[in-house]
Each structure stands twice: as structure tokens, then as C-alpha cells.
Amino acid sequence: MMKQKTNVTAFLVLALSLFLGVATADEIATLRHGTPIDSESDPAAIPQVFDGDIKTKRNYPMQPPLIPHDTRDYDVNLQANKCMSCHARRRTEESQAPMISVTHYMDREGNFLAEISPRRYFCNQCHVNQTMTREVLENDFQDMDELIEERAAKSKDD
Numbered sequence: 001m002m003k004q005k006t007n008v009t010a011f012l013v014l015a016l017s018l019f020l021g022v023a024t025a026d027e028i029a030t031l032r033h034g035t036p037i038d039s040e041s042d043p044a045a046i047p048q049v050f051d052g053d054i055k056t057k058r059n060y061p062m063q064p065p066l067i068p069h070d071t072r073d074y075d076v077n078l079q080a081n082k083c084m085s086c087h088a089r090r091r092t093e094e095s096q097a098p099m100i101s102v103t104h105y106m107d108r109e110g111n112f113l114a115e116i117s118p119r120r121y122f123c124n125q126c127h128v129n130q131t132m133t134r135e136v137l138e139n140d141f142q143d144m145d146e147l148i149e150e151r152a153a154k155s156k157d158d
């Protein structure tokens with residue numbers, strides 16, 4: 001008997017939250033910032049891209065490094081790969097750009113190729129620019145080293 005009562009309550013709570021969910025759907029769609037569906041708002045300004053030419057720290061060893069320069073108008077397509085005109089092994093002396101790492105010359109079986117592997121051809125799949133904007137969401141990412149330090153400090157207290 002008791003069990004049935006909880007089931008009914010659970011159902012009512014679910015039904016109510018579904019109803020509320022529909023009723024407040026407009027407020028949840030934050031990307032439109034409440035602009036009615038039949039009108040258009042002014043587009044946000046295009047943010048400036050970080051172009052400081054200095055390396056940013058990687059957050060973990062396997063992170064594809066962020067791009068510290070502007071890449072506007074750098075084509076990467078079937079005919080050309082602008083990135084490779086500076087980052088290829090043969091070009092680095094002239095460009096002083098860091099060479100793409102050796103992993104970029106490996107095929108999926110781990111064989112080294114003379115040219116960039118097709119798996120690494122589309123640079124922007126993994127490497128991104130940074131824009132000078134406010135974070136949309138607060139980021140509470142913690143570096144591994146910070147976590148280790150925290151734990152060490154804690155175990156000292158114990």
C-alpha cells in the first residue's frame with residue numbers, strides 16, 4: 001500500500017515538472033536571449049582572435065596546443081594546406097614555426113610517412129584559436145599538478 005502511494009507521488013512530481021518544463025521553455029533557450037521566434041536580434045560582435053605569438057600552457061600532456069596566432073584566410077582544402085607552408089618539416093627553417101610533431105607523420109598502424117598523415121591533415125579539427133571574450137560558462141578545470149598538491153597537503157594534515 002505504502003509503495004503505491006510513493007509511486008503516485010512520483011508520478012505527480014514528474015507530471016508537474018514536465019508541465020513546468022514546457023511552460024518555461026522560452027527562458028531555457030538562452031542562445032536567443034529571449035528574442036521572439038519571429039524576429040531577429042542584432043548579431044554579437046565578432047570577437048578578436050588572440051595573436052600574441054606566445055605558447056600557452058597545455059592543460060594535459062596530450063592536449064593539441066592552442067594556436068597563438070591569427071589564422072583568418074588560411075585555407076586548408078584539397079588543393080592547399082596553408083598551415084603546412086610554415087609548419088611542415090621542410091618549411092620550419094624559413095618560417096621559424098615549430099614543426100608539427102612526429103605523430104602527425106604517423107599512419108594509424110604507427111608507420112612513419114614522408115608527408116603529413118591524412119589523419120592530421122585538417123589542423124582545425126584539433127587545434128583552435130583563442131578569442132578574447134568572456135567565458136560563457138565559468139571554468140573550474142584543475143590541472144593534474146594542482147590536484148596532486150591538494151591531495152599531498154591534505155594527507156599531511158591527517
Ligand code: HEC
Nearest residue numbers: 053055065066067068069071074082083086096097123127
Ligand atoms: C606564416 C607562417 C604560419 C602559418 C601559415 C601558420 N603558422 Fe602556426 N605558427 C607559426 C609560428 C611562427 C608559430 C610560433 C608562435 C608564433 O610566432 O605565433 C606558430 C605556432 C603555432 C602553434 C603553437 C604550437 C605550440 O607548441 O604551442 C600551433 C598549434 C599552430 N601554429 C597551428 C597552426 C595552424 C593550425 C595553422 C593553419 C590554420 C597555422 N599554424 C598556420 C607560423 C605559422
Ligand code: HEC
Nearest residue numbers: 062063064083087098099100101103120121122123125126
Ligand atoms: C587529430 C588531431 C590533430 C590534428 C588533425 C592535427 N594536430 Fe597538431 N597536435 C595534436 C596533438 C594531440 C598534439 C600534441 C601531441 C603531439 O605532439 O602529438 C599536436 C601538436 C602539434 C604541434 C606542436 C608540436 C610540438 O612538437 O610542440 C604543432 C605545431 C601542430 N600540432 C600543428 C598542427 C598542424 C599545422 C596541423 C595540420 C596540418 C595539425 N597539427 C593537425 C593533434 C592534432
